[in-house]
Amino acid sequence: xxxxxxxxxxxxxxxxxxxxxxxxxxxxxxxxxxxxxxxxxxxxxxxxxxxxxxxxxxxxxxxxxxxxxxxxxxxxxxxxxxxxxxxxxxxxxxxxxxxxxxxxxxxxxxxxxxxxxxxxxxxxxxx
Numbered sequence: 001x002x003x004x005x006x007x008x009x010x011x012x013x014x015x016x017x018x019x020x021x022x023x024x025x026x027x028x029x030x031x032x033x034x035x036x037x038x039x040x041x042x043x044x045x046x047x048x049x050x051x052x053x054x055x056x057x058x059x060x061x062x063x064x065x066x067x068x069x070x071x072x073x074x075x076x077x078x079x080x081x082x083x084x085x086x087x088x089x090x091x092x093x094x095x096x097x098x099x100x101x102x103x104x105x106x107x108x109x110x111x112x113x114x115x116x117x118x119x120x121x122x123x124x125x126x127x
Contacts, residue, residue, distance in 0.1 A: 003103045006043070006074045011118060013037045014107045018114040027080040030109045031067060034078065044071050051099045064095055075104040079117070084108045089121050096123035 017033045031047065038045045050063040068076040077092050084106060092104045101123065108117030 001071060003073055006071045007103060007105060007120065009041060009043060010034075010038065010070055010074060010076055010105060011107075013041065014109075014118070015114055018109055021109075023080075023110045023112060025080060025109070027078055027109070030080060031078050034076070035068060038068075038070060045069070046072075051095065053098065064098060066095060066099070073101060073103065075099070075101055077104065077106045079106060079108040080110050081108060082110060084117070084119065089119060092121045093123060096121065 013034055016037060017030060021030070021033065035045050035047055046069045047067065049066040049069045051066060052059045052063045053061050066075050067078050070076060075092065075095055077088065077095075079088070088106055092106055096102065096104050103123070104121040106119040106121065107114070111117035
């Protein structure tokens, strides 16, 4: 499965969850529903995945924690906030770089139209 196929399935699942639940709930509720639906779709899903911070070859500090990792390739950061600030995209890009992954999605369930709350972040890996 490609990155785009996985992201399309994640977005489709998010739309289904949003249609059924609507905005205004806690992030943890959306995460639980998303994970359930993605697993029902047959996708491999991990939650609260720890990624070590490696600086100059040494693991330092507390590891990062990814909300959801789908098919070991797409990082999904779920939000339930009024506004997603640009720093969230920068943070996700750092997560992608530190975990050596290419694609991430920020999904904010507090939008009235979910498509307005979806942001795609791409790490341009050196090939």
